[in-house]
Amino acid sequence: MNKIDICLSPDLIHQYDLASTVVVVIDILRASSSITTAIAHGVKAIRPVKSLGECRELQLLDHVGAAERGGKRVGGFDMGNSPFSFMNPDLEDKKIAMTTTNGTVTLHKSRGALQVLIGSFLNYTALLSYIKRLPCDILLHCAGWKGKVNLEDTLFAGAIVHGLKQQFEFDSDVPQMAAILYAQAKNDLKSAIQSSSHVTRLINFGQEKDIDFCLEMDRYKVIPVLKGNYITKLKLSDMLF
Amino acid sequence: MNKIDICLSPDLIHQYDLASTVVVVIDILRASSSITTAIAHGVKAIRPVKSLGECRELQLLDHVGAAERGGKRVGGFDMGNSPFSFMNPDLEDKKIAMTTTNGTVTLHKSRGALQVLIGSFLNYTALLSYIKRLPCDILLHCAGWKGKVNLEDTLFAGAIVHGLKQQFEFDSDVPQMAAILYAQAKNDLKSAIQSSSHVTRLINFGQEKDIDFCLEMDRYKVIPVLKGNYITKLKLSDMLF
Numbered sequence: 001m002n003k004i005d006i007c008l009s010p011d012l013i014h015q016y017d018l019a020s021t022v023v024v025v026i027d028i029l030r031a032s033s034s035i036t037t038a039i040a041h042g043v044k045a046i047r048p049v050k051s052l053g054e055c056r057e058l059q060l061l062d063h064v065g066a067a068e069r070g071g072k073r074v075g076g077f078d079m080g081n082s083p084f085s086f087m088n089p090d091l092e093d094k095k096i097a098m099t100t101t102n103g104t105v106t107l108h109k110s111r112g113a114l115q116v117l118i119g120s121f122l123n124y125t126a127l128l129s130y131i132k133r134l135p136c137d138i139l140l141h142c143a144g145w146k147g148k149v150n151l152e153d154t155l156f157a158g159a160i161v162h163g164l165k166q167q168f169e170f171d172s173d174v175p176q177m178a179a180i181l182y183a184q185a186k187n188d189l190k191s192a193i194q195s196s197s198h199v200t201r202l203i204n205f206g207q208e209k210d211i212d213f214c215l216e217m218d219r220y221k222v223i224p225v226l227k228g229n230y231i232t233k234l235k236l237s238d239m240l241f
Numbered sequence: 242m243n244k245i246d247i248c249l250s251p252d253l254i255h256q257y258d259l260a261s262t263v264v265v266v267i268d269i270l271r272a273s274s275s276i277t278t279a280i281a282h283g284v285k286a287i288r289p290v291k292s293l294g295e296c297r298e299l300q301l302l303d304h305v306g307a308a309e310r311g312g313k314r315v316g317g318f319d320m321g322n323s324p325f326s327f328m329n330p331d332l333e334d335k336k337i338a339m340t341t342t343n344g345t346v347t348l349h350k351s352r353g354a355l356q357v358l359i360g361s362f363l364n365y366t367a368l369l370s371y372i373k374r375l376p377c378d379i380l381l382h383c384a385g386w387k388g389k390v391n392l393e394d395t396l397f398a399g400a401i402v403h404g405l406k407q408q409f410e411f412d413s414d415v416p417q418m419a420a421i422l423y424a425q426a427k428n429d430l431k432s433a434i435q436s437s438s439h440v441t442r443l444i445n446f447g448q449e450k451d452i453d454f455c456l457e458m459d460r461y462k463v464i465p466v467l468k469g470n471y472i473t474k475l476k477l478s479d480m481l482f
Contacts, residue, residue, distance in 0.1 A: 008249065008390060009253060011252065011253055011255075011256070012250060012252055012253065012388065012389075012390075014252075015252070015387075015388050015389060145413075146256075147253065147256050148253075148256060148413045148414075148415070149249060149253075149413065149414065149415050149418075150413070150414045151414035151417065151418055154414075154418065172386075172389045172390065172391070172438055173389075173390065173391045173392035173395075173437045173438055174389070174390050176392065176436065176437070177390075177392055177395065177418075177422060180421075180422060180425055181418060181421060181422065184421055184425070195417065196414045196417070197413055197414055
């Protein structure tokens with residue numbers, strides 16, 4: 001039986017053998033939700049970059065620049081990290097260079113995996129339908145906050161474990177822990193994460209509507225996938241079965 | 242208000258500023274339970290060492306040697322890591338050199354803290370009574386398994402958070418997560434950890450009675466503390482208030 005595990009922080013990713021594993025990157029508030037939204041709304045490709053400098057260079061070249069640090073949009077860039085800004089029809093068929101506090105770091109640290117997917121509540125069922133048929137191990141890679149474990153990413157990982165039921169064997173105690181936390185929270189996710197550190201931070205920045213949006217289940221059917229330097233929409237030919 | 246946080250793995254300890262913090266080292270199965278048992282039964286001092294080589298040298302010198310790797314006693318040493326072996330009256334007033342897969346690593350990585358305590362269900366209330374009066378931040382440092390997060394250490398950390406109630410502010414989402422997991426599990430800890438990875442491992446090695454013992458609440462009133470190279474019993478003069 002293939003295995004499923006959860007890496008609760010990018011600072012723990014060295015513990016996992018990625019080469020034979022499909023990794024799902026999770027940064028619910030907000031990078032993975034925003035990437036899902038962008039791909040669903042017709043953005044051609046997103047290039048996740050680690051530094052503001054790289055993002056600026058690509059913006060100067062031919063990309064739209066999206067930059068966030070500490071929960072806020074960075075001055076001098078076309079946009080920040082709010083999922084609503086990625087719905088803009090002007091972005092259709094455009095390439096976006098994106099850098100965020102946690103999500104883009106997590107994407108980079110997932111390189112070397114058999115395939116790197118992006119998961120969020122917004123594309124939960126689409127993602128689940130694909131990964132439950134995968135003939136290999138799965139690692140759910142939570143972005144957390146500056147290396148620290150956070151609640152909302154763990155809850156989403158728990159939702160995936162919950163959805164996969166007995167089809168994968170747990171490779172550590174974490175899938176069980178995350179599934180218990182999700183079972184407790186699932187009837188009212190908003191209340192469950194109300195006192196989480198990043199929710200408090202975003203509400204202080206006036207971004208509560210982003211939180212409501214990022215907790216919406218199954219708004220989109222797309223699965224973003226990282227191929228080379230770019231995130232695009234998973235196509236039939238990308239599927240590993 | 243002072244803060245409480247939980248470091249779920251020694252691989253995450255670099256994220257914390259230890260200098261102004263009291264750290265509680267948690268390795269329920271079995272190092273922190275065994276250390277508590279040893280100190281309660283009159284062992285003079287325990288020297289946690291990282292390598293089998295160091296442990297052997299100290300055994301040759303004047304220490305009793307206790308060595309465990311992968312859940313098993315290592316050949317050539319006086320004893321392993323079962324709490325029952327530390328009850329031996331012959332150990333009274335002796336010095337023990339101890340090396341284990343996870344617990345001793347976690348102790349070493351906690352160095353630099355204001356004070357390093359050892360916690361287990363066996364000394365839960367004694368530990369809680371002391372730390373709830375501390376005038377500083379507290380970090381609960383879970384040993385996990387080879388850097389991976391585990392259930393039983395997280396549950397004990399959750400028990401501490403539960404016991405401290407509102408006296409400390411949470412410094413990340415992890416205290417909330419651990420407290421939820423503990424609340425779910427507390428009425429039957431044994432069942433809750435039944436399918437955890439290390440419980441399965443220990444049961445396969447015929448060590449089920451160790452698990453039952455390590456889940457006993459408040460068998461002892463001692464608090465082991467790391468001072469310099471040795472763990473001894475916390476005395477009135479060691480108390481930070």
